[in-house]
Each structure stands twice: as structure tokens, then as C-alpha cells.
Amino acid sequence: xxxxxxxxxxxLICVFCTSAFAAGEKVVLKYYQYKPEIVDxxxxxxxxxxxxxxxxxxxxxxxxKDYITILKTKIASDDIPDIYAVQGLANMxxxxxAGILEDLTNExxxxxxAEAAKPAVTYNGKIYALPLDLAGLGVIYNKxxxxxxxxxxxxxxxxxxxxxxQKIKNIGVIPFGVAFKEEWTLRxxxxxxxxxxxxxxxxxxxxxxxxxxxxxxxxxxxxxTFDLIAENCNEKPFESDYTNQTTMxxxxxxxxxxxxxxxxxxxxxxxxxIDAGMFGLPVFEDPDTARLMVDVxxxxxxNAKSKNIEAAKKFLDFMTxxxxxxxxxxxxxxxxxxxxxxxxxxxxSVALDIKSYIDSDKTYPxxxxxxxxxxxxxxxxxxxxYYLGELTKEQVCSTMDDLWKKAISK
Amino acid sequence: xxxxxLSKIKNIVIFALLFAFxxxxxxxxYFTIINSFKPLREIVTSYTSIPKTFYLGNYIKAWIKTDxxxxxxxxxxxxxxxxxxxxxVSSMAGYILARxxxxxxxxxxxxxxxxxxxxxxxxxIPLIIVIKKLNLSNSIHGIIIVYWGIGCNFAIFLYHGxxxxxxxxxxxxxxxxxxxxxxxxxxxxFPLLAPVTSTIVVLDTLWIWNDFLLPLLVLQKRAIKTIxxxxxxxxxxxxxxxxxxxxxxxxAVIPVVLFYVFMQKYIVKGITTGALKG
Amino acid sequence: xxxxKTLRDSINFSSFLLPAFILYSIFFLFPLFSGVLYSFTRWxxxxxxxxxxxxxxxxxxxxxxxxxxxxxxxxxxxxLNVIFINIFAFxxxxxxxxxxxxxxxxxxxxxxxxxxxxxxxxxxxQFIFMNVVGxxxxxxxxxxxxxxxxxxxxxxxxSVTLVSVWRGTGYMMIIYLAGLQTINSEIIDxxxxxxxxxxxxxxxxxxxxxxxxxxxxxxxxxxxxxxxxDLVFAMTRGGPGYATEVISLNLYNEAFLNDRYGYGIxxxxxxxxxxxxxxxxxxxxxxxxxxxx
Numbered sequence: 004x005x006x007x008x009x010x011x012x013x014x015l016i017c018v019f020c021t022s023a024f025a026a027g028e029k030v031v032l033k034y035y036q037y038k039p040e041i042v043d044x045x046x047x048x049x050x051x052x053x054x055x056x057x058x059x060x061x062x063x064x065x066x067x068k069d070y071i072t073i074l075k076t077k078i079a080s081d082d083i084p085d086i087y088a089v090q091g092l093a094n095m096x097x098x099x100x101a102g103i104l105e106d107l108t109n110e111x112x113x114x115x116x117a118e119a120a121k122p123a124v125t126y127n128g129k130i131y132a133l134p135l136d137l138a139g140l141g142v143i144y145n146k147x148x149x150x151x152x153x154x155x156x157x158x159x160x161x162x163x164x165x166x167x168x169q170k171i172k173n174i175g176v177i178p179f180g181v182a183f184k185e186e187w188t189l190r191x192x193x194x195x196x197x198x199x200x201x202x203x204x205x206x207x208x209x210x211x212x213x214x215x216x217x218x219x220x221x222x223x224x225x226x227x228t229f230d231l232i233a234e235n236c237n238e239k240p241f242e243s244d245y246t247n248q249t250t251m252x253x254x255x256x257x258x259x260x261x262x263x264x265x266x267x268x269x270x271x272x273x274x275x276x277i278d279a280g281m282f283g284l285p286v287f288e289d290p291d292t293a294r295l296m297v298d299v300x301x302x303x304x305x306n307a308k309s310k311n312i313e314a315a316k317k318f319l320d321f322m323t324x325x326x327x328x329x330x331x332x333x334x335x336x337x338x339x340x341x342x343x344x345x346x347x348x349x350x351x352s353v354a355l356d357i358k359s360y361i362d363s364d365k366t367y368p369x370x371x372x373x374x375x376x377x378x379x380x381x382x383x384x385x386x387x388x389y390y391l392g393e394l395t396k397e398q399v400c401s402t403m404d405d406l407w408k409k410a411i412s413k
Numbered sequence: 414x415x416x417x418x419l420s421k422i423k424n425i426v427i428f429a430l431l432f433a434f435x436x437x438x439x440x441x442x443y444f445t446i447i448n449s450f451k452p453l454r455e456i457v458t459s460y461t462s463i464p465k466t467f468y469l470g471n472y473i474k475a476w477i478k479t480d481x482x483x484x485x486x487x488x489x490x491x492x493x494x495x496x497x498x499x500x501x502v503s504s505m506a507g508y509i510l511a512r513x514x515x516x517x518x519x520x521x522x523x524x525x526x527x528x529x530x531x532x533x534x535x536x537x538i539p540l541i542i543v544i545k546k547l548n549l550s551n552s553i554h555g556i557i558i559v560y561w562g563i564g565c566n567f568a569i570f571l572y573h574g575x576x577x578x579x580x581x582x583x584x585x586x587x588x589x590x591x592x593x594x595x596x597x598x599x600x601x602x603f604p605l606l607a608p609v610t611s612t613i614v615v616l617d618t619l620w621i622w623n624d625f626l627l628p629l630l631v632l633q634k635r636a637i638k639t640i641x642x643x644x645x646x647x648x649x650x651x652x653x654x655x656x657x658x659x660x661x662x663x664x665a666v667i668p669v670v671l672f673y674v675f676m677q678k679y680i681v682k683g684i685t686t687g688a689l690k691g
Numbered sequence: 692x693x694x695x696k697t698l699r700d701s702i703n704f705s706s707f708l709l710p711a712f713i714l715y716s717i718f719f720l721f722p723l724f725s726g727v728l729y730s731f732t733r734w735x736x737x738x739x740x741x742x743x744x745x746x747x748x749x750x751x752x753x754x755x756x757x758x759x760x761x762x763x764x765x766x767x768x769x770x771l772n773v774i775f776i777n778i779f780a781f782x783x784x785x786x787x788x789x790x791x792x793x794x795x796x797x798x799x800x801x802x803x804x805x806x807x808x809x810x811x812x813x814x815x816x817q818f819i820f821m822n823v824v825g826x827x828x829x830x831x832x833x834x835x836x837x838x839x840x841x842x843x844x845x846x847x848x849x850s851v852t853l854v855s856v857w858r859g860t861g862y863m864m865i866i867y868l869a870g871l872q873t874i875n876s877e878i879i880d881x882x883x884x885x886x887x888x889x890x891x892x893x894x895x896x897x898x899x900x901x902x903x904x905x906x907x908x909x910x911x912x913x914x915x916x917x918x919x920x921d922l923v924f925a926m927t928r929g930g931p932g933y934a935t936e937v938i939s940l941n942l943y944n945e946a947f948l949n950d951r952y953g954y955g956i957x958x959x960x961x962x963x964x965x966x967x968x969x970x971x972x973x974x975x976x977x978x979x980x981x982x983x984x
Contacts, residue, residue: 030841033633039645064633067645072947075629080542082550097950099740143715184842186930241842241931242821246655250457272453272654377949388932391844429973434783437799438857441815442803444823460822461830479846498970502711509707514834521712530914532939533829534946535959538736539722539729547717562718565711571866579875603767608869616862623808655818660813669806673769674799 012155032061035077038072038301040268044334051330052321053352057312074338085309086318089132089302091092091379092372096126098304104131105305105312112320119361120340122204122272122368123299131304133319136337138300138356139281140191140263140369146278146352148176148258156280159290161228168235171258180236180257182248183390186383190371191296192232192261192284196225198296199286200364200365218400225286226396232261233390241387243333245269253277258268267351268336281356283365295360298369299340375410378403449659456656471660473686479661480635485668488639491553491628492621495560496614503565503613504606505574508598512584517585523571526567533626541630551632554629560621568613574607576602616678640665729956736952739763748957756932758958761941762965764848766935769853769916772859776912777905779860802861807857813925815816816854817841841927851935855922859915863908863928870904871897904975910970917966938962 036045042065049061064084071090076084083103089095098104107113108130120134141277144157152170171178182188200221211214237243237257251257251267253273260266261284270277283293303322305315323328326338333348338357346354360366371379384401389395394402448456449471450464473482510522540559543549549555579602587597603610625641632638644661730748734741752758787798804812820840828836840850852889874897882892920939923929929944930938942962946955 027610036804064635066629072943073629075947076538078540079538080545082541097735097737103737182928184930185927195918239825239839239842242839243842244706244821247821254457273457274454334638378953380944384930384932387930391931393932404605429782431786432799435797438801438804441819441857442807444819445815448818459826460818461826474742499834506711507709521825524720525712525715527967528715528723529911530918530970531723531963532918532920532942532959534920534939534943535720535956535963536719536725539725539954540718542725543717543722559718562714565715567720569711571907575869575873576901576908594699594707595766598707608872612865612869615865619806623806625808625810638718642812643811658814661808662814666807667809670799672801672870673802673806674795 011164030059030319031310032059032315033084033310034061034063034086034087034303034318035074035084036063036065036303036313036385037066037067037090038088039067041335041337048322048327048330050194051326052318053276056314056317059317059319061343075287080150083308085282085304085306085311085315086303087306089304092123092126093374093376095124095132095302095304097376098128099131099183101309103306103308105307105309105315107131107133107316107319108303110319111315112316112323113261113290115323115333115341116344117340119297119366120299123372124302132302133277133304134302134340135298135322135323135331136299136335137297137299137340137357137361138263139353139360140195140296141261141281141283141357141360143252143262143266143314143353144259144281145252145255145257146169148174148255152176152258157280158285160281160288161231161285162288164228164285168231172235176255176265177237177251177257178230178259180243180248180251181232181236181240182243182245182261183240183387184242184244186380188245188248189259189383189386190379191263192229194369195261195296196228196286197222198294199284199292199368200225201370203368203370203373206370207375210274210375211411213408216400217403218397221287223396227384228284228286229389240390249273252279255398257332264338264351264353264357265300265354271351273276279353281353281360289358291365294365295357296369297366298372301337324399377410378406381406433513446663449656449663451656453654453656458658471656475657475661475664478526478657479640479664480638481643481664483636484638484640484643484660486667487553487637488622491557491560491639492618493555493623496617498557499564499568499617500610500613502561503568504572504600504603504610506565506634506680507569508576508602510569511573511576512581522569523564526570537626537630546630547593551631551633551637556628559627559631564617564621564628569584571609572606575606580604611676616672618672619669621654706708714871716717726956727960729953731957732962734953735950736946737897737950741953742892748954749961752958752961758938758941760933761936761938764935765917765919767848768852768855768919769807769913772855772916772919773909773912775852775856776859777908779856780863780908781867781901783864784871788868788871798864802866804858805861807858810922810925811860813922816857817926820825820850840869842931844931847927847931847935851923851926854926856921858922859912865910867901867904870901874900883934885976890912902977905906906974909973909977913970913973914966917962917969942944 013410030305034045034049034176040378042063045063045065049063053060055154065104070088071094074087077100078101089104090096090251091170095104110132113130116134120137121130124130124134142157148171149157151169152167152174154167154170158164168178177404197217200219201215206215233240237251243251245266246269248260248262249256250273251270252260252266253270255277264281266277272280281295283295285293287293303319305312305319309315322339328341328344329348331339332344336351336354337348338344338346338349338354346358371382382399382403385394389396390400439547444461447464448460450468452468452470455465455468495636506525510518544555544559546551547555549558571653583601583605587601611658623641624638624639628639628642629645642656646667729741731743731745732741733744735746760950783801787794787801807815826838828834838846841847878896878900882896918939919937921941923935923937923940924943927935929940938958939962942955942958945958946952946957949955
């Protein structure tokens with residue numbers, strides 16, 4: 004009996020040693036993110052990376068709508084993933100202040116990133132995350148319907164927009180499809196309007212110094228466009244959600260919608276043959292102000308407290324390589340923020356339109372990314388109230404001013 | 414067992430009412446199922462029509478994408494182990510609290526019961542910290558123990574109430590026969606609590622099987638995810654695949670429905686046996 | 692065998708109670724108290740500094756118009772929800788308390804909604820309100836059905852309550868059924884021999900004996916109504932505007948989206964106190980009428 008016990012103990016020690024030894028060799032990186040629709044592609048990328056770096060394994064875990072809650076809970080319980088997706092610049096700033104994002108400014112792979120993508124990951128002059136995509140926001144329109152209605156090119160001024168609306172109505176189609184139920188679509192729309200009126204970084208600085216406010220004459224003009232959209236949209240706008248908006252567009256019941264490139268995924272599911280493009284939302288009579296909002300939507304950072312920072316950096320470097328960006332563009336169907344990439348593989352003329360705006364430098368950053376924390380969640384709800392008639396446009400803006408003051412006084 | 418005997422006319426009226434009510438209750442389920450058999454294109458053309466063909470694509474894709482057999486097994490293990498534990502510790506606690514008079518007993522009962530009014534979000538972050546410190550996170554046995562802890566309040570509440578409807582004479586008779594408290598409980602009282610136990614088993618099974626937030630926080634590894642977590646792949650920030658989602662959720666719901674239909678008989682059985690003995 | 696009965700009683704008391712109580716303390720009471728401690732801080736949920744600010748958070752709550760709006764909405768919802776769920780559940784339990792063929796099937800039908808998780812219930816009903824009802828109103832020629840059920844702030848309260856009642860009734864029905872079935876049939880038979888009418892039986896025998904069940908169901912529906920989160924989160928997210936923002940959603944937004952965890956938890960504490968007061972009143976009133984065999 005004792006002999007048996009002895010052998011057992013020796014065996015256990017051996018097993019323990021080998022496993023500990025093996026564990027010491029291999030590194031497992033936890034990568035946590037919020038886009039469930041690209042999970043398969045991320046797995047593929049992780050596989051590819053593992054082939055090139057056999058001693059590093061990347062485990063991708065995703066969650067959809069509750070990402071921020073879960074991530075914050077993990078942070079609070081000291082269970083921070085090695086690599087995680089950072090949603091929004093305001094959040095990135097909080098994470099940097101809390102010391103959980105590694106400074107990447109001098110990493111070699113940052114050189115691969117396009118200049119246009121850098122502001123969205125910069126804080127206090129340093130870069131803390133790797134941007135992976137460039138998302139375009141604007142007015143997606145149905146090229147076929149536009150042709151049918153006799154519209155030769157997309158509108159660049161407000162008066163042209165009014166003409167377009169009338170021509171669309173003449174062929175019996177609803178001009179705008181909206182999703183007022185989902186406050187984020189209103190946030191995007193508001194930001195599109197505001198983008199033409201102020202420069203976001205300076206605006207944020209002035210707001211912090213108490214020198215600026217949301218309401219001004221230019222914003223007043225922007226609200227005209229907001230009214231135009233609401234007056235010419237589908238029925239029951241508050242009932243309409245994102246799926247409904249994209250479906251109606253796909254079924255050609257509506258001709259335009261203020262959305263981002265990602266919306267085309269839903270649209271193609273319903274109608275793969277649709278011919279669509281994107282143009283900038285006109286807010287003034289100056290055609291140069293009708294630009295697309297192009298900015299980083301998806302960025303990943305490294306936990307500064309991770310035990311595997313070097314391995315994580317290797318993975319980020321890999322993500323900027325040609326092999327990775329090829330998969331990113333062709334399969335995730337997103338525009339890459341890496342220099343020198345093309346968008347043709349996405350197979351959508353919307354992406355081509357976005358690229359041409361980028362190339363001709365006619366873009367705005369996503370203004371709301373630079374707002375004080377919490378504000379971007381509120382604007383959508385305030386716009387809902389505006390459309391319901393509960394708030395005037397001045398009140399919407401003054402509420403935002405108050406919220407900003409409250410947020411920065413913490 | 415009929416508690417009220419009614420005239421034939423009243424019975425017919427009642428059944429008509431029940432039928433109308435039942436239709437209303439089933440209506441959403443009906444629409445979910447018929448739409449799950451349509452490809453997305455057909456769903457958006459008409460939401461109320463019967464599917465043109467019996468399209469199984471949604472179900473196949475949902476089965477694969479959610480890794481159904483594995484998540485089913487996980488949900489099964491977690492649910493069975495958690496519910497068993499809850500029934501065991503709660504019946505004992507509820508019994509002794511109901512049978513022990515005095516301030517201490519009452520105070521403990523109130524503490525346990527008052528927690529039922531606390532929303533989960535209030536304890537969420539500290540709870541996760543506790544779980545992590547005890548090394549229970551990201552494991553199946555970990556989440557089971559947590560369910561024992563947070564599930565016993567409601568069960569104790571129910572057991573406490575129903576123990577009071579069991580006449581003390583039965584226990585006193587057993588005590589005279591020389592039984593210890595344990596024996597009295599397990600041989601005499603617990604069988605009589607069958608209706609409550611069945612109720613708790615059903616309700617807690619449904620709660621734990623469908624629970625979403627706690628598993629979301631505790632179970633990260635894909636291999637140990639439960640069914641509700643796997644459903645989430647169909648609803649992202651900018652993305653919703655309705656056909657798949659409806660098929661996926663039907664798959665998720667079928668086991669529970671079957672479970673309930675099966676348990677249904679036992680609730681009736683347990684009650685009639687209890688009534689005969691009483 | 693009555694050797695030191697009190698000692699034996701104490702041992703029994705502890706051994707029966709401790710497993711549950713220890714588990715409960717570790718996983719519920721302790722997190723609860725640490726949570727409450729956070730309500731006295733200015734913690735944002737991420738950084739490591741937790742600045743103690745006393746009762747500042749609580750003072751702020753009273754001037755928080757949006758929170759007070761949530762409170763009012765939640766109250767309205769709770770009243771409707773509690774009344775309808777309990778009436779329907781009790782009525783259904785009475786009607787289904789028989790052993791005819793197919794009763795199991797009928798009971799399952801009414802319980803079915805409760806079998807589905809809240810998130811999915813919200814999803815299905817959104818689908819119904821947005822798409823199906825509109826189509827149905829055209830088919831059946833009932834234009835009244837074609838409302839903006841979830842988009843109109845005045846109607847949304849009733850839509851949310853409707854779904855909540857649809858979902859919650861089955862749950863309470865089971866509890867009422869169990870309660871009805873512990874009523875000894877001999878008492879009922881005895882009363883019939885005494886010549887009691889159906890209505891008389893109901894008021895004087897069934898109702899009083901059902902008070903424990905009514906107590907339990909009222910307590911749970913009140914608490915659940917105030918705590919309600921998942922349904923609104925899935926169907927309206929509190930919109931349009933803040934029209935359907937229940938308290939739980941308000942505190943969730945505060946804690947996780949506005950990065951004001953300390954303040955959010957303070958609201959949770961206030962919510963808990965409110966529920967405590969309401970249910971305390973309810974339990975006290977009904978305890979007097981409890982009949983113990």
C-alpha cells in the first residue's frame with residue numbers, strides 16, 4: 004500500500020512539473036471584444052497568428068450589447084483581459100487615467116497606421132490603442148432609385164437636398180428611412196450635423212474652459228436639416244428600429260438613411276443586388292461642408308498590467324500585416340486603418356464612396372468621441388424628446404451644456 | 414381536485430374564456446415559430462403569413478453557431494446541480510426557521526427574505542469580486558455554488574410559509590417514536606412538502622436555465638457557456654439576424670417546455686398523494 | 692432522552708440553518724454591504740481611487756429630476772402590474788384547479804411565457820408590436836390596432852405592462868394553484884353539506900385559507916415590479932426620450948454608462964428602501980388575517 008502511494012506521489016509530481024514547465028513556455032492571451040459578427044474572422048486571424056507564433060495562443064471572447072458593463076465589472080474585479088476593444092475615446096481616457104492601457108506611441112507597428120486614424124487613439128499626445136478600422140458615417144442612398152427619379156448626382160447643399168426629397172416623393176418612394184427607437188442613430192445624425200459647424204478637438208477644449216456651448220447659429224441651421232429628415236421619413240418613426248430601417252432600405256421602400264458602412268451587412272442579407280452609395284449630409288449651402296464622418300470605430304488596446312505585454316504587442320503587430328488586413332477587409336467587410344490598403348475586396352460601392360472621400364480629404368472626425376464622458380449616451384434621448392415636441396432645439400443644446408459641466412466637475 | 418363545483422353553463426363560459434385567453438398567450442410563440450421557418454427575405458416581406466416552404470436553414474445554422482450540444486450540456490449540469498443544492502439547504506433552513514419560535518429565528522428570516530427586493534445590479538460588482546477572490550470564476554462548479562448562495566432566499570421563503578400549514582402533531586408523534594430531528598425532517602416533513610418542492614424545482618430551473626447576466630459575468634470560456642449566452646451571438650450592436658435569432662431561441666426554449674410539461678404531472682401527483690395522506 | 696434539550700435544539704437549529712446561511716452570507720449579504728459602502732463614495736467604477744463623500748450622493752438624488760420621473764413611472768407600472776397579474780393568476784388558478792383531461796396542457800399554455808427568458812420575450816414582443824400588429828390590423832380591418840405601441844410615450848406604459856402581465860401571470864398562477872391544492876377537500880365538502888353557495892365558499896373559506904399564497908404573490912409581484920429591468924431594457928431601452936425609464940434602468944445607466952458607480956448604487960439603496968416600506972405595509976396588513984391550521 005505504501006509502495007503504491009509512493010509511486011502515485013512521484014507520478015503526480017512528474018505531471019505537475021511537466022505541466023508547469025509547459026505552461027511556462029506557452030502564453031495565452033485573452034482578447035475581449037464587442038462585435039459578435041466578426042467572431043469567426045477573429046478566430047481565423049488568431050489561428051493564423053498562432054501558426055506564425057506557436058508559443059502564443061490568442062483566445063477571442065465576445066459579447067454584444069452589454070460589453071461596457073461586463074468590461075467595467077472585469078476591471079473592478081481585477082480580471083482585465085490582456086487585449087481588449089476600447090469603445091470610444093472618452094472611455095479610452097478613463098482607462099488611461101486608471102493605468103490599464105499600455106502606451107503604444109513608439110511601437111513600430113504604429114507607423115503602419117494611417118494619419119487620419121491617429122486622433123481617435125491619442126490622449127495627452129500619446130497613442131494608447133491600435134485602430135483597426137475606419138468607419139464611414141453619412142447618408143446611404145439607393146443609386147437605382149436616384150436614377151429612376153432623375154437625380155444625376157447626390158446633393159451637396161441643403162437646397163439640392165430639398166430637390167432630391169421632392170423628386171423621390173414624386174416616384175412614390177419615402178425619402179428617408181429612420182430608426183428613432185434606437186437612440187444611437189440619432190446620436191450619429193446629430194453628430195453629422197454638428198460636424199459641419201465646429202472642430203471637435205477645439206470644441207472640447209473650449210467646452211472644458213467654459214467658453215463654448217452647443218447652441219449657436221450654425222447649429223440652428225443644422226436643425227433645419229434634422230427637421231427635413233423627420234418631415235420626410237417613414238411612418239411610425241419611433242417604432243422603427245435599426246433592423247426595420249435597414250430592411251426598408253433594402254426593400255427599396257426608402258431611398259436614403261443616415262447610417263454607417265456596417266448597415267450594408269443587414270441590407271445585403273435582404274437584397275444582395277441593391278446598388279448603394281454614400282454622400283455627406285448637407286447642412287449649409289457650401290458644398291465643401293457636406294463631408295462624411297470617417298473615424299475609427301474599432302480599436303484595441305493592451306492592458307498595462309498584463310503579464311504578457313510583449314506577446315500582446317506581437318499580436319497587434321500581426322494585425323497590421325498584409326495577411327491580417329486582407330482578411331479584415333475581405334471577410335469582416337470593414338475598411339482598414341492601415342496605410343496602403345484598398346477597399347475593393349469589400350465589394351460594396353458604399354465603401355468605394357467612403358474611400359474616395361477619404362482620399363480627397365473630405366472627412367470629419369466623429370465629434371461625439373471627444374465629448375465629456377456620458378454625453379454621447381444622452382444626445383440620442385434628447386433628440387427623441389425634441390422630435391416628440393417635448394424640448395426645443397435650444398433646450399436640447401442647453402441640456403447638453405449642463406451635462407458637460409456636471410461631467411467635468413467630477 | 415375540484416374546489417368549486419359549478420353548473421354546466423358556468424363551466425362552458427369558463428372554458429370559452431380560458432380558450433380566448435389561451436390564444437392570446439400563445440400568439441407570440443406562434444409567430445416566433447412560423448417565422449423561424451422562413452429565410453430572412455421572406456420574414457421581412459410578410460410577418461404573419463405561414464411559411465411558403467419548411468425552411469430549415471435557420472435551425473441548422475443556429476445549431477452550429479451556438480454549438481448547441483455543448484451549451485445544452487452545460488446548462489443541464491449547472492441547472493440540475495444548482496437546483497438540487499438549493500432545495501436541500503433551503504428546505505432544511507426554512508423548516509427549522511418555521512419550527513423555532515423566538516426573536517432570533519424571526520430576525521434571520523427577515524434578513525433572508527428582505528434580500529428578495531434587492532436588484533441584482535446592486536450587488537453585481539462586489540459579488541464578482543468575491544467570486545474572483547474565492548477562485549470560483551470561469552468554472553462550472555463555481556457558478557453552481559454561487560447559485561446555491563443567491564437562490565436560497567426565495568426557496569426558504571416558500572418553504573417557511575408552507576411548513577406552517579403542516580400540522581405539528583405528525584412531528585410530535587414521530588418524536589415520541591424516538592426519531593431525531595433529522596429523521597423527522599427527512600422521513601415525515603420533507604415528503605409532505607412535495608408540492609412546494611415541485612414548485613421550487615420548476616421555478617428555479619426556469620430561472621437558472623434562462624439566467625443571463627450572472628453566467629455572462631462568470632463564464633468566459635466558450636467551452637462552458639450556457640444556452641442563453643450562446644443566443645447572444647445573433648444580436649450585436651449594429652446587427653440582427655432575425656431568422657437565426659428566432660430559430661436559435663426556439664431551440665433554447667424546447668428543452669424547458671418539455672421539462673415543464675413533464676413536471677406538470679408530478680405536481681398533480683405530489684399534491685394528490687399529499688392530500689390522501691393528510 | 693430529554694437530556695439537555697436546549698443544547699440539542701441549538702445544535703439542530705444551527706446544523707439545519709448554517710449551510711444555507713453561510714452560502715447566503717458569502718454570496719449575497721457580504722456583496723450587499725460592500726455595495727452599500729460604495730454608495731458613500733464618488734467611485735466611477737474603473738479607477739482605483741474611491742473617494743469618500745458621505746451622503747452627497749443621496750442629497751443629489753432628491754434634486755435629480757430624471758430619477759424622480761423614473762420613480763413616478765415605476766410606481767404607475769407597479770400598480771397596474773401587481774393588480775392585473777394577481778387577479779388573472781388567481782382567476783386562472785381557480786379555473787384550472789380540476790383534474791379533467793387536458794388540464795395539464797392548458798396549464799402549460801399559460802405558463803409558457805414564463806419559460807422564455809426576459810431578453811427574448813422583449814425581442815419577440817418588439818417583433819409583434821412593430822410588424823405583426825400592423826399587418827393584423829390591416830387584415831382584420833381594425834385600425835385601432837395600428838398604434839405606435841412602443842414609440843408613443845403615452846401608450847408605452849400600457850404596452851410594457853401588457854407584456855409584463857403576459858409573462859408574469861403563469862408564475863403566480865403556479866403558486867396560487869399549489870395553495871389551492873393544499874386546501875383540504877373535506878372542508879369544502881363539509882361546507883357544501885352545510886348549504887354554502889359557491890360564492891359563500893369562496894369568500895369565507897377559500898379566500899381566508901389562501902392568504903399565505905396571496906401574501907407570497909403580492910410580495911413577489913410588488914418587489915419584481917419595482918426591480919423590473921430586463922423587459923424595458925429589451926423593448927424600449929427607456930425610450931422614447933426617458934418616457935419608459937424605470938428606476939433600475941436609470942441606476943444602471945448612471946452606474947455603467949455615465950461612469951458614476953457610487954451614485955448609481957446610492958439610487959439602488961433608495962430603491963431598496965422604497966420596496967422595503969411598501970412590502971412591509973403589505974405584509975403587516977395581511978399577517979393579521981392569516982389563518983394557521
